[in-house]
Amino acid sequence: MAHAHTWDEFEPVGMRYRILDKVALEDGRGLAAKDPLPEVLTPRCSKRMHVNPGHIMTPVGELSYFGVRGRAEPLRFILHYSGLAYTNRIVAGSEWGDMKAATPRGQLPIFLPEDEEEPICGTLEIAKFIAELSKVPGLMPTDTAASESAGKMFEVAMAEKVHEAFKALNILPAVEVEGKLSAIVAAAVKEIVPFSKQLTEGSYFGGAAPHYGDFALFYAVDILRVHDANVFETLGGSWKSWFDAMSKLSGIEAYLKSRPKANGGEVGFPGSRIATLPLDD
Incomplete structure (x- = not known):
């Protein structure tokens, strides 16, 4: 049975999240979930360790996108399916103006791999990178x-x-x-x-x-x-x-349960269907 995914805020500015992905894999990959040691995350804490099925790992990178269910959503699906730790950055509209000029192509999502200086741009390019990185059988087609x-x-x-x-x-x-x-x-x-x-x-x-x-x-x-x-x-x-x-x-399954819910104040533009209607009920 899969454990719930939890999202812990470690930096209030910019709504950056660290994800505790405690997934019990039952699909033959031979990994088992273990609960992490108790942790206390403080504002601007630089610790990004993350619990994966059976082991603790450093996040593979940071995914940046707006607070909507859009182009980054399939990338999150792939990351959660792969059991890869990552940092999920929600970019507020107020910070996008300054950020856009420094963002390749002037578009989101972007994915900055751990220990790299240049982000990967384009949803398809990011998806391929994650699929290759994951090593999950079948995720990156060879045919x-x-x-x-x-x-x-x-x-x-x-x-x-x-x-x-x-x-x-x-x-x-x-x-x-x-x-x-x-x-x-x-x-x-x-x-x-x-x-x-x-x-x-x-x-x-x-x-x-x-x-x-x-x-x-x-x-x-x-x-x-x-x-x-x-x-x-x-x-x-x-x-x-x-x-x-x-x-x-x-x-x-765990990600769908843990992601921001419709009409919960955390996803969608004000007045939009997802922001005003209980569509996930």
């Missing part, structure tokens, strides 16, 4: 066709139609998108449904185990199902089975 497909899944999940669904959830005022959700969801579904041919009942897009592309589509469907509880009637039963299996993966 050329599978690798291209995984990359395409990330491109589609970050592209315009799914991005419109993201904005309708996190950015735009709820009253503004009311009445438009059906069209927004339908347009996004049209973009992802062609991947159906790669999915058979009870499997992942990566085959016997998910590859990094699975987590991009999981992010997309996670948003769409919040907008429309009946979205699986359009996508089909194999998508529902896949989504349920993804939700119960080691690390993912």
Whole structure:
């Protein structure tokens, strides 16, 4: 049984979090969870040690993104699934203006690997880096066709139609998108449904185990199902089975329970659907 993931604030400025990822792995990787020794974290504490399944490790890097469920979400999925310790930095709008000029491409997310000076930019590039780093079997496809497909899944999940669904959830005022959700969801579904041919009942897009592309589509469907509880009637039963299996993966189930909740004051722009409605209930 997986332990809950906990998020401990160690630096109040900028909402930087250290994650205690105590996952009991039961998927054959041969690692067992152990509770950490009691720790007291003080403001501006530089300690970033992190408990992983069976061992303590230093965070592999810092992931920076805004306080929304957006482009960084599939990256968090991959990190939690992999059991990698990391620092999750939420960038406030008030600090982004100064930060943007110094950020490569002027975009988030960025991922700064531990002991490196230059961050990795671009959601797909970060996903590939984490997948390679994790060494989790199947996460980084070795087959050329599978690798291209995984990359395409990330491109589609970050592209315009799914991005419109993201904005309708996190950015735009709820009253503004009311009445438009059906069209927004339908347009996004049209973009992802062609991947159906790669999915058979009870499997992942990566085959016997998910590859990094699975987590991009999981992010997309996670948003769409919040907008429309009946979205699986359009996508089909194999998508529902896949989504349920993804939700119960080691690390993912715990992350879904621990991430900031809708209508909890910690995610989404003021007035947005995720900021004002109990969508996670």
